[in-house]
Amino acid sequence: MSTDRIEYGIYSQIASGEGIRARDIAKKLHIDRKTVNHYLYRSPYMRDLCYQDKDYRWHALIRQGRPHLGLVDYSGYYGTVKEFLELTEDEWFEMLLAGCKRIGRNLNDTRGLFHSFRDAREVMCSLFADLDTMGADKEEYETWEIVFELRIRRSRYIRIYADVLVVTDCYVFSLEFKMKDKIDPDELSQAAKYSPYLEVIFGPEYEVIPVLVLTRAEDLYRYEKFGGTTAEEPVCSGDMLFNVLDEYQGIMKESDER
Known part of the structure; x- marks a missing residue:
């Protein structure tokens, strides 16, 4: 689009x-x-x-500017990174399920949906632990917003689905999670599919970065062309996700300067 x-x-x-x-x-x-x-x-x-x-x-219905008021009404879970990290896994999971029911998210677990939820959470917790180890400014990244299971589907006009969003001061990282270790071209396109819609929702102050995250891979971080175009998007394993944020946010550079 x-x-x-x-x-x-x-x-x-x-x-x-x-x-x-x-x-x-x-x-x-x-x-x-x-x-x-x-x-x-x-x-x-x-x-x-x-x-x-x-x-x-x-x-x-969704305001531009932090915090993004109204975004919670379309999310399984929405909060700041600090709020997210203060929750136990069970507390977070209960909140996620309640939020998914509220927004009408299908919770059929026959294909391991709940395991995929917990898998995504584990990767995100590891990401913020990595940022902490790298010397990232904790007071800054704890103010970022994090969304699990975004579902905007008010009618036939607008459809936006995202596994996880991380909203910083100027970027929206739209993370598509797959419990796989190999890149599927169709999943590359799926990860980028809703980026133009998210650009409108979040406005001119933000750049949307779609990312395909393969949680069964290791030491993977590269850019791949998708959709038969020259456009590229980052693909990474869960253990290398910090590289994506560092590339755009300059976390290592900021740490070195301090």
């Missing part, structure tokens, strides 16, 4: 504020009111993820 820049701009104006009228959107974006109204009533994002109050102000 290619991003419509006008739609992207209008949605961002709505999602980044406390409520805004159509005429004010038009002024801020330097476009005519008729064009704004066209998008407000026809755009999938506005139809599915925004609403108009009695004063004709538009609001987004």
